[in-house]
Amino acid sequence: MGLIAYLARRLLSLVLSLAVASVVIFAVIEVAPGDPAAFMLGMNAQPETVAALRAELGLDMAPLERYGHWVLGMVQGDFGTSYTYRTPVSQMVADRLWVSLPLALYALALTMIVAIPAGIYAASHRGKPGDVAVMGLTQLGVAIPNFWFAMILVLIFAITLRWFGAGGFAGWDAGFGPAMKSLTLPAIALALPQAAILARVMRSSLIEVMGEDYMRTARAKGLTRSQTLWRHGLRNALIPVLTILGLQFAFLLAGAIIIEQVFFLPGLGRLVFQAISARDLIVVESVVMLLVFAVIMVNFLVDLAYALADPRLRRGA
Amino acid sequence: MSVLQITGLSLTIAGRPVLRDVSLDIGAGEIVALTGESGSGKSMTAFSVMQLLPEGAAPSGHIELDEIDILQADEATLCSLRGQRMGMVFQEPMTALNPVQTIGAQVAEVIRLHSNATRGEAQQQMQEVLIRVGLTPDQVPPSRYPHELSGGQRQRVVIAMAVVMRPRLLIADEPTTALDVTTQAQILDLLQQLVTEDGMGLMIITHDLAVVSQLADRIVVMRHGEVVETGPAAQVLAHPQHPYTQMLREAAAHQVDLPQAEATEPLLVVDKAVRDYPAPARMFGRAAPKRAVDHVSFTLERGERLGLVGESGSGKSTLTRAILGLEPLQAGRIEIDGRNVADNDPTTRAKVQVVFQDPYGSFNPRHRVARLITEPFHLLPDAPTGAARSALVGEMLESVGLSATDADKYIHEFSGGQRQRIAIARALITRPDLILLDEAVSALDVSVRAQILDLLADLCRDSGLTYLFVSHDLAVVREVTDRVLVMKSGQIVEQGVTEQVFTVPDHPYTQALLAASPSLPEAVA
Numbered sequence: 001m002g003l004i005a006y007l008a009r010r011l012l013s014l015v016l017s018l019a020v021a022s023v024v025i026f027a028v029i030e031v032a033p034g035d036p037a038a039f040m041l042g043m044n045a046q047p048e049t050v051a052a053l054r055a056e057l058g059l060d061m062a063p064l065e066r067y068g069h070w071v072l073g074m075v076q077g078d079f080g081t082s083y084t085y086r087t088p089v090s091q092m093v094a095d096r097l098w099v100s101l102p103l104a105l106y107a108l109a110l111t112m113i114v115a116i117p118a119g120i121y122a123a124s125h126r127g128k129p130g131d132v133a134v135m136g137l138t139q140l141g142v143a144i145p146n147f148w149f150a151m152i153l154v155l156i157f158a159i160t161l162r163w164f165g166a167g168g169f170a171g172w173d174a175g176f177g178p179a180m181k182s183l184t185l186p187a188i189a190l191a192l193p194q195a196a197i198l199a200r201v202m203r204s205s206l207i208e209v210m211g212e213d214y215m216r217t218a219r220a221k222g223l224t225r226s227q228t229l230w231r232h233g234l235r236n237a238l239i240p241v242l243t244i245l246g247l248q249f250a251f252l253l254a255g256a257i258i259i260e261q262v263f264f265l266p267g268l269g270r271l272v273f274q275a276i277s278a279r280d281l282i283v284v285e286s287v288v289m290l291l292v293f294a295v296i297m298v299n300f301l302v303d304l305a306y307a308l309a310d311p312r313l314r315r316g317a
Numbered sequence: 318m319s320v321l322q323i324t325g326l327s328l329t330i331a332g333r334p335v336l337r338d339v340s341l342d343i344g345a346g347e348i349v350a351l352t353g354e355s356g357s358g359k360s361m362t363a364f365s366v367m368q369l370l371p372e373g374a375a376p377s378g379h380i381e382l383d384e385i386d387i388l389q390a391d392e393a394t395l396c397s398l399r400g401q402r403m404g405m406v407f408q409e410p411m412t413a414l415n416p417v418q419t420i421g422a423q424v425a426e427v428i429r430l431h432s433n434a435t436r437g438e439a440q441q442q443m444q445e446v447l448i449r450v451g452l453t454p455d456q457v458p459p460s461r462y463p464h465e466l467s468g469g470q471r472q473r474v475v476i477a478m479a480v481v482m483r484p485r486l487l488i489a490d491e492p493t494t495a496l497d498v499t500t501q502a503q504i505l506d507l508l509q510q511l512v513t514e515d516g517m518g519l520m521i522i523t524h525d526l527a528v529v530s531q532l533a534d535r536i537v538v539m540r541h542g543e544v545v546e547t548g549p550a551a552q553v554l555a556h557p558q559h560p561y562t563q564m565l566r567e568a569a570a571h572q573v574d575l576p577q578a579e580a581t582e583p584l585l586v587v588d589k590a591v592r593d594y595p596a597p598a599r600m601f602g603r604a605a606p607k608r609a610v611d612h613v614s615f616t617l618e619r620g621e622r623l624g625l626v627g628e629s630g631s632g633k634s635t636l637t638r639a640i641l642g643l644e645p646l647q648a649g650r651i652e653i654d655g656r657n658v659a660d661n662d663p664t665t666r667a668k669v670q671v672v673f674q675d676p677y678g679s680f681n682p683r684h685r686v687a688r689l690i691t692e693p694f695h696l697l698p699d700a701p702t703g704a705a706r707s708a709l710v711g712e713m714l715e716s717v718g719l720s721a722t723d724a725d726k727y728i729h730e731f732s733g734g735q736r737q738r739i740a741i742a743r744a745l746i747t748r749p750d751l752i753l754l755d756e757a758v759s760a761l762d763v764s765v766r767a768q769i770l771d772l773l774a775d776l777c778r779d780s781g782l783t784y785l786f787v788s789h790d791l792a793v794v795r796e797v798t799d800r801v802l803v804m805k806s807g808q809i810v811e812q813g814v815t816e817q818v819f820t821v822p823d824h825p826y827t828q829a830l831l832a833a834s835p836s837l838p839e840a841v842a
Contacts, residue, residue, distance in 0.1 A: 213412040219369055220407075221427045221478055222400030224392070231426070232415045310417055311462040 003307060003314045010303045014296055021292040022074075026067050029285050035059070040083055040279045053083070057282070070285075079286035084278045089286045092271065099169055100260075100267040103183050103190070104252040110191035111198055111248065116241070118195075119202025123237075124229060126207060134199065141196025150189035150262045157185060167264040186263045190256060194248045201244050206237040239309055246302035250295040319344050320485045320518035321366065326378035328358075328365055328542075335361050336542045338378075343486065343518035348509070350533035350550060351522045352565070354762035355733075358542040359522045363488045366520070367405055368395050383485055401431040404479025408491040410472035414463035420474045421447070421459025424481060431482050446481040450474075450507060468629075469500035476507065483515050490522045497628040498789065502833040505532055524762065526569040527792075527835035530554050538562045554837065564764060570837050571767035573796040576778045578621050584750055584783055585617040585640065585669075589649035592635050609635040611807035612649065617785060619750065622777065624798035624815060625787045626830070632807040633787050637755050640785070641671055654750060667696035670744035674756035676736035680728040686714070687724035690743040697747060713742040716779075717772060734765030741772065752784040758793060770797055791834050795819050803827045 030036060037053040038045065058066050073080065079089035122134040158166035164185050170178040209215065210233055218228040257269030268287060275283035307313050319342040328336035336358045343349045351359040364370050366380055368387060380387040382403060387395070399405075407413045415423060425443040428434050434442065447459060450473040463471055472492060479487055489508060493501035509532060512519045523529060529536055533550040538559065546559040557563045592610035609632045617623050627633050638644045640651055642658040642665075651658045656665040670693060673679045680689055687710050694700035701709055711721030717738040728736060737757065744752050754773075758766045770793065776782045788794050794801060794815070801818050803811040803826065811824040822828045 213407060213409055214415045216369060217407065217413045217475065217478070218415070220367060220399055220405040222396050222398070222430050223426075224396050232418075235417050236415070312416060312464045 006307050006314050007304070010300055014300045017296050018293060021296070022071055022289060023067070025285060025289055025292070026070060029281055030063065030066065036281050040281055042279070074286070074289065079290075080282045082275075082280055082283050084275075084280045084283075089283055092283065093268070093287060093290060096266060096268045096271045098172060099183075099265055100253060100256065100269065102179075103187060103256060103265070103267060104249060106180070106183050106187040107190035107194065107252050107256075108245070108249050110187055111194040112245070114191065114195040115198035116202055118199040119241075120206060120229075120234070122199070122203040123206035123210065124226075131203075135203070138196040138199050141192050142200075144192065146189050146193055147258045147262055149192055150186070150259055153185045153189055154262075167262070169265050183265075186256070186259050186265060189259050189262070190252055194252070198241065198244055198248065202237065202241050205240045206233060209233045209237040212236070235309060239306065242302055242305050242309065246298050249298050253294055253298075254291045320347075320383060321520070322379070322381045323362070323366070324379045324381075326362070326365060326376060326380060328361060328370070328374060328376045330361075330371060330375075331373040334542060335374075336365070336376075339539075339542070339544055341537050341544065341547060343520055345485070345518055346512060346516040347535065348512055348519045348521060348533045349535045349537060350529040351520060351537050351539060352524060352526065352529055353539035354524065354565075354764065356541070357539040359539050360490055361542075362539070363405070363490050363520060363522055366486075366488060367399060367403065369399075369405075397431070400427050400478075400484075401482045402484050403486040403488065404482070404484040406472070406475050406479050406487070406489040406492045409495055410468050410475060411495065413475050414471055416463055419460050419462055420452075420457075420466070421461075424459070424474065424477050427478050427481050442481065446477045447474075449511075450477045450480075451503075452477070467500075468496055469504060472496065472500075472504055473507070476504075476511070480511055480515065480517075484517055486518045486520065487512070488520045488522075491524070492521070493528065494523070494525070498791070499628065499829060499833040501528075502835070505835075508532070525835070526554065526565065526763075527837050530837055531835045538565070566837075568763040568767040571763075571770065571796070573770045573774050575622070575774050575797060575799075578777075578799045579781070581619050583616045584619040584621075584654060585785070586652040587613055587615050587636075587640070587649070588652070589614050590636070590639060590646050590651055591648035592632075592639055592644055593647045608807050610639060610646075613804075613807070613809055614649075615802055615809060615812060617751070617783065619783055620781050621783055621800065622798045623785050624794035624801035625785060625804060626789065626791060626794050626801060627804035628789060628830075631804045633804055634755065635807075636804070637671070637753050637785070637787055640753060641669060642666060663696045663698075667693065667747045668750040669753065670747065670749040670751075671753040671755060672737070672740045672744050672757040674759055676733045676740060676760060679740060680736065682728055684728075685724065686710075686726055686728065686739060689728065690714075690724075690739060690746055692743060693747045693749075709746065713746050714739075716745070716776070717742045718768075732765075734761055734768060737761060737765075737769055738772065741769075741776075745776070750783060752782060753787065754784055755787045756789070757786075759788060759790060766793070773797060791819070791830060792836065803830070 035050070035054070037050050037057055037059055041050055041053060054060060058069060061069070077090055079093065081087065082089050082092060085092065118134050122131040125131045154166050157163045165182055168182060170182045172179050210229070215228055215232060218232045219225070223231065254269065256267055257273055260267040260270045268291070272284065272287050275287065322342040324340050326336055326339040327334070339358070339362055341349065351362060353359050361370070365376050366382070366387065370376065376388055378388070382398065385394070385398070387398070390398070414420065421443055424446060425439045428439040428442050443459060444454065447457070448454070452470060452473050457466065457470055463474070466474070492508070493504050496504060505528065508519060508521070511517070521532060529550055535548065536550040536553045537544055538546040538553070538561065540561050546553060546557065546562045553562065554566060557566050590610055590613045591608065593606040593608050595606050613636060625633055625636070635644060639646060640658065642661060646659065653665055653668050656662060658665060687707070690710060690713060691706065707724070710724050714721055714723050719735065719738055719742070728739070731739065740757070758769050761769060773782070773784070774797070786794060786798050798815045800813065801815045802809050803818070803824065805826045811818060811822065811827045818827060819831065822831055
């Protein structure tokens, strides 16, 4: 009963956040001073061209009407038409999402595979050489800029060893293997700093949990040190880790612009970058809204995971 | 034959000696109390038996549980002993259980760990032991999580985990210190019953001599990591031989020489005060607010010492904070010297000061004592400065039994009792009309507590102190107050002259509280 009420509350807040976000994005881009049509066409545009674009953008409608139009369109999957590319934005975004989403998930998986065991290892060997080594490596991982690390990866694995391509995306038509192969180096480059951060969070969270009274109770019950860690420590320690994971996924989805540039990947980040350069506000607006939607969805999933991990959160109403 | 035999146990932690040559033994069905003040090594003795010592601990000597030498046993043997042959119950039931597992799962884990029971059999045994410790499935089903249980219920779960395998030895480390007095009585009864039924040895660690006298067959008195006296509980308590035991015994039954109060005029008037806490927001509307203080009215005369007793959640602390003006009232008013505290006027605020329970948490560790105790000066329009200020600080420190030179020290240089003296100096420095003592001696050892209570009596004699003494400890309230209020569920259920209320309690709740409070037998001539 508690769980349902909890989910209902989270869902309500999800819808509200989306509504607020859409209003803010709309206001910033469309209601801000200046004529979007004139801005998009640049300084030397003909008045007729501007007027035509204004009509196309629906700028002659009242702001409220335009907002309604925009939101209604998005709900039906219509994100408008890109001014520069003359293709439906939904089509462009869908194409890019097929690169960005797998890349983000790939990087996230790598992050977890490296960080969680590393954090557990460091915490259970606290103060010993293994812990010091892991912490030193994470320090390095946080400090190295990922575009530089990406170039080093290219230098070693693409140019010297020739195991991977230096950039570009094979496309899913080429098959799962080749597509994943072309995402591997970017995913590693993206995952490195994230894994370093997550490993540190995992370690400190587990160390804190290991000092809890219930861990001593578990030992008094006759559990060995490692049984105590796995059965009672881990689930409690994962709660703060989930928070960080949620933030990291949102970042990986939207924040891969630089890595996408380094590896010539046709992802969402590059799309936004190109759209901003081309002043294609329709694309910018839609992609930003989509990213906000993704971030809010991820937060919702994190909340859900919290409720599964921690029964105290299911209480409430 | 003894279940547990400790011979010549010494322990160092990181080279620092903690225990020295401790010897004791516990027979089957016997209850042995380890007592002493904080730092005496009672808990470390227990953790040595369980071999759950902190890192860097180096025990030596012999600990034999059923003739198995624990100090020689390997970790695998120890794991099979813990939970099966020896169980342990801890001080803090609120944090002793894993918050993300059901209580049933946590109890069943012990059974699965130490026997070949199938899942179904373990379930069966788990349900039986929960019923045995008084958690019936209709009231507290095993599917509950720890946060859905009260402190007393959680302690029952911990006890269930410790006794489910019918161990030979049960260790209980201050099992009732964190609990209310009525709950304490129930838990002590339960422990005694389990010992009788299963014939196990019980090592109970407690600082409370009244608990010892009620429960224990034998007593082991410890100080600075050494056993100073041991013997049958009744005999040791009646005729303590060692000076330290005599001191503990006297401090526990300490009589405070409180001067006669001279009540003159009303100082604090609480008139139908109501404090509601809003319930957490729901999706549609709000639940009814929780009423923490419910139409409370009383008057405290100048020069009077008033007690406020009740169990946790009764509203004592909320009421105290409301008097300090830290909680807004939803109805009624609180006046000090005829001025409403809600007006937030500094001169009214300066008339009331407070001493809190925790002498460790209520000071900023980065300030020197002089700065700490002059903090209330911001309430005064003409606070003394310069030499006059330093002189006053020195005078205040001396009046609470410290030295004027302590003004330049930091708070970590002081013990718990000294810190509580500093807290009292801080409360006195503005010469307030009223002092609120919120569980001010509850965290202190008995000997220190006696000193602080004497200090209060001295201050009453010298400067006619008026205070409100808030405590769950009925024996202390009886010593240091003229009149007492009994609070339950936000309401004052009984009030009257302290001696009267304690000898002929009127309200059933007061009677229950008094009946549950363990007391030392009268001092033997």
